[in-house]
Amino acid sequence: MAKKKFVVGCFDTEDTLFPAVKKVRTEGYKIQDVYTPFAVHGLDHALGMRETSLHTAGFIYGITGTTTAISCISWIFTKDWPLDIGGKPHFALQLGFQLCLS
């Protein structure tokens, strides 16, 4: 098996980091990772990273939570213990938030 070689680079500011990242990538080397002490915007794009799907996941969880909450409440209020009133969508939404986050 061919030996893998790693090179570690250290940069003081993002001003020198960006050109370096670009150059290394165009030369055809693979960048394992870049560690920074704070969020450097655009670095994920410069490294050619995939967008995170956290937004989509959050949305799906939110929808699931909301649906569950609304259906629970309407079931409770119409079938299980009927009172002549429907659910309260706006706070069902908040339940959804909670589920979405946990």
Added chain:
Amino acid sequence: MSLKYESQLREPLVYGNKTYHQVTEDIIRPIEAKPSKLWYIGFYIAVALLLFGVYSIYREVTYGIGQWNLNKTIGWGWDITNFVWWVGIGHAGTLISAILLLFRQGWRTGVNRAAEAMTIFAVMCAGQFPIWHMGRVWMAFFVMPYPNSRGPLWVNFNSPLLWDVFAISTYFTVSLLFWYSGLIPDFATVRDRAKTKLRKHLYGIASFGWTGSTKHWQRHESLSLVLAGLSTPLVLSVHTIVSFDFATSVIPGWHTTIFPPYFVAGAVFSGFAMVQSLMIIVRKVFGMEDYVTMGHIEAMNKVIVLTGSIVGIAYLTELFMGWYSQNKYEGYTFWYSRANLFSPYGWSYWGMMACNVLSPQIFWSRKMRRNLYVTFFMSVIVNIGMWFERFVIIVTSIYRDYLPSSWSVYYSPSTWEIGFYLGSFGLFFTCFFLFAKYMPVIAVAEIKYVLKISGESYKDDMASIENKDAEQFGHEMAHAH
């Protein structure tokens, strides 16, 4: 070449010629040093208050609600006043972290951490009041909707009091997550600087193995956007729901349609006042004047004068409607029970007016907005005023109801009622002192992020950009990376 350009005209957010390392040093130092004598004194006072509160609650639980001076007519007194007051205070943190994040207001970075911490502690304090007010507190879990052996007997989903349960608990959860996710990178910084094994271990657990990898940052940024999106409607909805506790009733003085916006504005008003009180002390004690600048304080004072005036308009609208509706009960509540200085609780109404509406107008003057002493004094006044507001709304509306035979005698709180309130201060400050000692009070990573855009020394670098013509600058930016 900078990543982003900001006008020279804007005041720097970070003063002094800071490097990234210095930022870390400045903010983490208080965590690594031994706490000062002042810290110990403050902490012990807070714990003493907390213990007094615990004893007051012990009395209330053991002997019942009769330990408080509530009666059949004034069923809500100090406790619910305190509840609404604390929830209101809790609003600034999320507003700063969420709404200002979405609006890309750079100045949030200096104060967001402490404001979020304040929010969480304030909501914790707020939660105590309705819970202990239940009397038989061991049955508090009855508020949760779950299939139970009592029927199943469900909670009333149409009751605003139940919405409160969900609103407040969701708000607490979201704020806590927001605050903690921001703390993770900073905990990692403290961990990497740790000198002892125990410290390294504990902060290591707290930082969930954060390395600062680009992937981590990408997700971190994305998460904070998602959380900001979730908490923005919460900022508005939580206090709206608290106002529904009153607005959906049939009590004159409570059932008005302006309650939701009026409560939200009032909440932001008192929340920012509390942030001012805390931040002025924190920046002084920890020497963080370079990070929490006069610019930050001025910005918050602007919010205070705006929301204070909104609240003022709400008060006047209520008075107007009290007359315009020609409803005898409304008129009595607004023009006798409240606006008449010589009615039993008239003093509280005028105290509220003086503290909330008149005195914040001083902040129209830039000189006053940038005066620390005035700001600190005003922040305390505003919080006193906002306490009065809730007291006015609750007590002056219910002490004389529709039936004169059930009008109440003058209500003043018992020792244990006051003790409970003092105890909530104890809880709040105990938490805040621990926070200030063990966690970075300013978001280190976020300050570093704005440093090159808004730091004082970097502003000078922008001068060269300012002199370029727009076309050349645009060309350079397009080919920058």
